[in-house]
Every structure is written in structure tokens, then in C-alpha cells.
Amino acid sequence: DIQMTQSPSSLSASVGDRVTITCRASQSISTYLNWYQQKPGEAPKLLIYAASTLQSGVPSRFSASGSGTDFTLTISSLQPEDFATYYCEQHYSPTRVTFGQGTKVEIK
Amino acid sequence: QVQLQESGPGLVKPSETLSLSCAVSGYSISSGYYWGWIRQPPGKGLEWIGSIYQGGNTYYNPSLKSRVTISVDTSRNQFSLRLSSVTAADTAVYYCSLFEMVTNAFGVWGQGTVVTVSS
Numbered sequence: 018d019i020q021m022t023q024s025p026s027s028l029s030a031s032v033g034d035r036v037t038i039t040c041r042a043s044q045s046i047s048t049y050l051n052w053y054q055q056k057p058g059e060a061p062k063l064l065i066y067a068a069s070t071l072q073s074g075v076p077s078r079f080s081a082s083g084s085g086t087d088f089t090l091t092i093s094s095l096q097p098e099d100f101a102t103y104y105c106e107q108h109y110s111p112t113r114v115t116f117g118q119g120t121k122v123e124i125k
Numbered sequence: 126q127v128q129l130q131e132s133g134p135g136l137v138k139p140s141e142t143l144s145l146s147c148a149v150s151g152y153s154i155s156s157g158y159y160w161g162w163i164r165q166p167p168g169k170g171l172e173w174i175g176s177i178y179q180g181g182n183t184y185y186n187p188s189l190k191s192r193v194t195i196s197v198d199t200s201r202n203q204f205s206l207r208l209s210s211v212t213a214a215d216t217a218v219y220y221c222s223l224f225e226m227v228t229n230a231f232g233v234w235g236q237g238t239v240v241t242v243s244s
Contacts, residue, residue: 018187051230053171060220060234061171067229104171108229112184114161114173 019043019107023117029125036092038120040105045085049109052081052090055119056101064103065090092122100124127152129221129235137215137242143208147221147235148201155199159224161231162195162206164217172217176224177204211242 020043030036040050048068053061063072065081068088078093092099105117133145147160154160157179164172175185177195185193194207208215219240223233 049229051228053231055171060237061231062234063228063230063232066232070228072228072230072232106171106173106231108224111159111176111224113187114176116163116171116173119170 018113019046019109019115021105021107021115021117023103023105023120025120026118027121027123029123030095031125032095032097034095034125036095036099036122038090038103038122040083040088040090040117042086042088042107042109046107046109048084049107050083050088051106051108053104053106054099054101055104061104095122127223127233129223129233131219131221131235131238133219133238133240135239135241137211137240138244139212139242140210143206143211143215143240143242145206145219145221145238145240146198146201146203147205148203149223150202152223154197154202154204158226160195160197160204161222161224163220163222163231164215165220165237166214166217174206174208174219213242216240216242 050068052065055061081090102119102121128150130148161176162174192209197204218237220237221235222231225232
């Protein structure tokens, strides 16, 4: 199975900060990588698909890049509503979907 | 707009079978697509359980494969999850989701349903 490793596991940041989360795959997955945001008590929400394409309705302060094994999600200016847990997900092999362990973004 | 709603018992006894359904509205499930189940144990991350493609092909997480069955009921416009021989480790929030071909991502999610395994 393809393993997805996110870092950091958690971070503390202030409103207005630039935040970067990384996701590394155990083997090349091209751009078969998605990012999700999950707030407490809610279902995950798709933010980014195909490694760098912003889902409709997602604010432009979110961006992402990468291909192969290394990927990043960036929030250019953290807003109060962005405090949440973020997950990467690979579907290079759609029969073996895997998620990263998550990165919790907390208020500093 | 596609909407999903999970349903099923909130409490299951150890060694028994967990059965959940996901009602689909806004789309005819018989038209195709790729439907999935994902779970989240308390305080932990997301775990893909498995998926079913149009045509009925199913794919399961290897760690759960021997216990999982996902099926589609076109007459009720829903799809279902069965997980046998459950233990406390299967306690989780269970989500059903639509894997959209346009984005190749789980773009639509149900609200989730809590399942506790306990005697």
C-alpha cells in the first residue's frame, strides 16, 4: 500500500500567518492527490484536487502544489475559520485509497 | 445536487455485524459513479473502508477486506456497508461519500453516523 505522511502533525499559528503543510507519499503518485479540511463534528470537505486545483467555492488563500512524492498545502493568510484538521489523500491506485494522518491547525 | 445520508444502528455488540445504509438524493445511483465508505475512530484520522464502482466492482481496504461487504440497492437508490465480527476497534464515525469523476476526489459526504461497539 502507498503510505501518506503529513507534517507537522499539528501546528499553532496566528490569524494572518502563512501556513504550509506537507504530505509525502511512499512512492510516486503523479498528481493523484487531494486535500480535505475537517472541522470538529463535521464531515471532511474537499479543498484541492489533482494536487493543485482549487475546488469551486474554496477561498483563493488556499493553494497547493506538488507531484510525484512531495506535496504542499499553503494557506497564505490564516483566517479564524481555517482552524481545522487537514488531510491529504491519494488515489493513484483507486483500489487502495489512503489518507495522511492529518495536520491540526490550532490558534496560537 | 447530490446529497448523502447515513443510517443504521448506533450500537453494535462485539462479534456481531455492523450494517449501515447511505441514501442518495439528487442522483440516480444506477446511472453510475463511484461510492465509498470512510470511517474515523474517536480522536483519530480518516480510514478508507472501501468503494463500489458502477458495474458493481468493489474494492476494499486490505486490512478490512475479510470482513467488509459494500453493495448497491438501485431500487432504494442507496448503497450499504456490512462489517462483520466487529470489535471495539471498529467504534468510529462512519461516512459515506461520492467519489466524483470530474475531480477524482471524494467531493460529496454524508454527515456521518456514530457507531459504538459495546456489549
